[in-house]
Amino acid sequence: MTTGNVLLDVEHLTMRFGGLVAIDDLSFEARRNEITALIGPNGAGKTTVFNCLTGFYKPTVGRLKLNHPAKGDYLLERMDGFRITQKADVARTFQNIRLFPQMSVLENLMVAQHNRLMKASMWTVGGLLNLPSFRQAEKEAIELAKYWLNKVSLYERADWEAGNLPYGDQRRLEICRAMCTRPVLLCLDEPAAGLNPKESLELNELLLGIRDEEKIGILLIEHDMSVVMQISDHVVVLDHGRKISDGTPTEVKNDPAVIRAYLGEDEDEDLPKEVANDLHMPSHAHGTGHDHGGGQG
Numbered sequence: 001m002t003t004g005n006v007l008l009d010v011e012h013l014t015m016r017f018g019g020l021v022a023i024d025d026l027s028f029e030a031r032r033n034e035i036t037a038l039i040g041p042n043g044a045g046k047t048t049v050f051n052c053l054t055g056f057y058k059p060t061v062g063r064l065k066l067n068h069p070a071k072g073d074y075l076l077e078r079m080d081g082f083r084i085t086q087k088a089d090v091a092r093t094f095q096n097i098r099l100f101p102q103m104s105v106l107e108n109l110m111v112a113q114h115n116r117l118m119k120a121s122m123w124t125v126g127g128l129l130n131l132p133s134f135r136q137a138e139k140e141a142i143e144l145a146k147y148w149l150n151k152v153s154l155y156e157r158a159d160w161e162a163g164n165l166p167y168g169d170q171r172r173l174e175i176c177r178a179m180c181t182r183p184v185l186l187c188l189d190e191p192a193a194g195l196n197p198k199e200s201l202e203l204n205e206l207l208l209g210i211r212d213e214e215k216i217g218i219l220l221i222e223h224d225m226s227v228v229m230q231i232s233d234h235v236v237v238l239d240h241g242r243k244i245s246d247g248t249p250t251e252v253k254n255d256p257a258v259i260r261a262y263l264g265e266d267e268d269e270d271l272p273k274e275v276a277n278d279l280h281m282p283s284h285a286h287g288t289g290h291d292h293g294g295g296q297g
């Protein structure tokens with residue numbers, strides 16, 4: 001595993017819901033210019049980590065330090081969700097698509113830049129008077145939106161209602177929308193869910209391009225092991241809220257603790273072929289009864 005360039009430092013994160021410990025003393029790092037995958041069976045606590053990072057939940061215990069390359073350090077656990085996006089430049093997508101379906105594709109990307117435009121308009125006055133500074137900000141916002149639409153071949157459909165796009169395109173539009181906020185950390189919750197193999201490959205290319213060209217950190221929750229193993233620089237494995245492995249994809253897939261978490265020791269269960277292939281395990285194996293499909297968080 002590489003060192004340096006630590007962008008996100010999660011220290012001793014614990015999240016309890018009443019008597020349920022969803023995250024139990026979790027520590028890990030995510031670096032700039034890297035894709036860090038957070039994997040684990042259903043209910044392992046992955047989405048809860050995202051919810052803590054983005055201000056949806058206040059952690060019971062723990063420190064979530066974002067080392068912003070331009071602005072300094074932020075302790076995310078002390079910030080409200082909108083400030084985490086606005087100030088700390090953390091962006092997120094959700095398991096279930098959350099576009100504005102009746103707005104156009106382009107409008108969805110302009111809404112993402114609302115904060116910047118409001119600031120440039122001096123909270124309406126500059127916009128009403130159409131001041132040069134506002135016109136310039138608006139031009140830049142449109143340019144940025146077009147840049148991302150070109151990246152995902154949606155430029156020609158900028159005027160479509162977002163809800164009318166095919167499913168895979170909606171997923172990619174969500175990523176574009178997050179990128180239009182100019183994040184330093186992009187958190188993606190199961191971006192490959194429901195994609196066909198060709199769309200999954202395109203997603204891999206998009207994410208690798210974002211990592212290499214934008215030089216940001218990506219934190220990825222994903223059940224699709226072909227995506228995880230092909231594009232991650234670093235994988236953190238959770239099971240029942242605890243970290244059970246942390247390393248390169250090769251280190252993690254050979255880790256007996258990971259194999260046990262996915263396969264279990266007691267019951268007979270078929271491991272889904274694609275998980276078995278990517279973890280280099282037999283598809284006939286023993287199981288814990290953990291569900292391996294893409295669940296809701």
Ligand SMILES: Nc1ncnc2c1ncn2[C@@H]1O[C@H](COP(=O)(O)OP(=O)(O)OP(=O)(O)O)[C@@H](O)[C@H]1O
Nearest residue numbers: 017022041042043044045046047048049295296297
């Ligand atoms: N708001 C909440 N209130 C009570 N329990 C919760 C809440 N949010 C999550 N949990 C519980 O915390 C545990 C972890 O859930 P979480 O959604 O983080 O898992 P996950 O790894 O993302 O699962 P999946 O892969 O199915 O999305 C689960 O037992 C879940 O029921």
